[in-house]
Amino acid sequence: MKLIEKEIIMDKEEIERTLLRLTHEILERNKGIKDLVLIGIRTGGVYLAERMRAKITTIEKAQVPLGIIDITLYRDDFATGLPRPLVGKTEIPFPLKDKKVILIDDVLYTGRTVRAAMDALIDFGRPKFIQLAVLIDRGHRELPIQADYVGKKVTTLPEEDVQVYFREAGEEDRAVIRVRVS
């Protein structure tokens, strides 16, 4: 049983164009960068957040703070005995009180990762609000969570897997649907 790529949802150029649009949407809705902070969810969300931060710097000629959140310790499936991911470092070197947090992840699926991320974030201070930006929304929510900024909505089957690959991780930039084959 292994996973193979069935379809490419977004290629390198599409990802870049989409990120540029999302960045502009965020700046438009929030009327600039005042009190804005970007928080990327490990690991895909971090690469996206870094790229978006660079774009903001180009557009607004100023930097926004960037934080990294690892949700491993906030997962709700810890006791299920499944193989667990390695715990990564959470790095939020600034207070979140009254900040406008843009939480960024690559794929929005059941919504459990975002739930865990919000739990983690609230422990760092009380943000003014949290908005969610995702590259891909693949549906099948198990919690009442929705993204404020969506790169692309994709219809998928529950047995399928959506994966985004990043050049920062040594891969060709692309978003794919994978299926299980024996």
Added chain:
Amino acid sequence: MNAPQAEKINLNQTSNQPKIKWKRKDLLGIAELDPAEIELILNTAESFKEISSREIKKVPTLRGKTVINLFFEPSTRTRTSFEIAAKRLSADAVNISTSSSSVVKGETLIDTAKNLEAMNPDCIVIRHSASGAPHLLARLMKVPIINAGDGAHEHPTQALLDLFTVREKLGHLAGLKIVIAGDILHSRVARSNIFGFLKMGAEVHLTGPRTMRPPEIEKLGVCWHTSLKEIIPEADVIMMLRLQLERQEGGFFPTLREYSRLFGLNMELMKETKPGVLIMHPGPINRGVEISPEVADGPFSVILDQVTNGVAVRMALLYLLVGGTE
């Protein structure tokens, strides 16, 4: 307990994250660990360290889990460290110090443990004066057991936090020259550290009074030196061991004063050290005996960092062992 698990695929997980390969039910010593396991513990501990500097020093990971600290020997540092580690993971920590328990009434170790197990704890941390006590419990009980020090055998969590501290300060472990000085004979801290540092590729050098040198200690792969002065210019790390003051009754050395003059670490000796040397001590320190106050409080001392790192390392161990692969 070791039956292969049918591979359950959870598509909720970020599939590109490497999965933990921790397989042990218990943490009983360093001697049986391989370098990859030690690396895993240290890497995991790194991620936990940051939690202790947050405003809200808690993560919900072990919520609802019970960790029992079963200490048959007195301890402030280690026990508090485990208690804080458990609580920062949202677990419930229960401390049992046997001076005030039914052990005083003559209950055996096995009975004490079985009774505790009947209350469904998720982990037992044990410190005992008999070497092998944790191993006995590990064999008999289903619950994960962590050795917090057994007799003169091992003190694995101390060695792990020492390894973590050195790695954090110096960036690596392989090739370093580690000097451990003092009462090596009676020290479980020394033993665990010897195993740990050797496994990670460092050189270990020992020194202390001849009367406190274990026979044939070189067989472990370490070098013995007659004095600290001999090896101090090359040392990257100098770890001073606590002199148990009762030992002076045992004829191991003439007086505390002589011990301090000949085997203690003082400012005179510090003049010969490498720049950037780390001074370590498992604690509690005997000021003026094995280490002078100026050195203990000086700029090269990382003694307090060891304590901070102890909490992170113990959090990592509780995370790895509790909620294990059933």
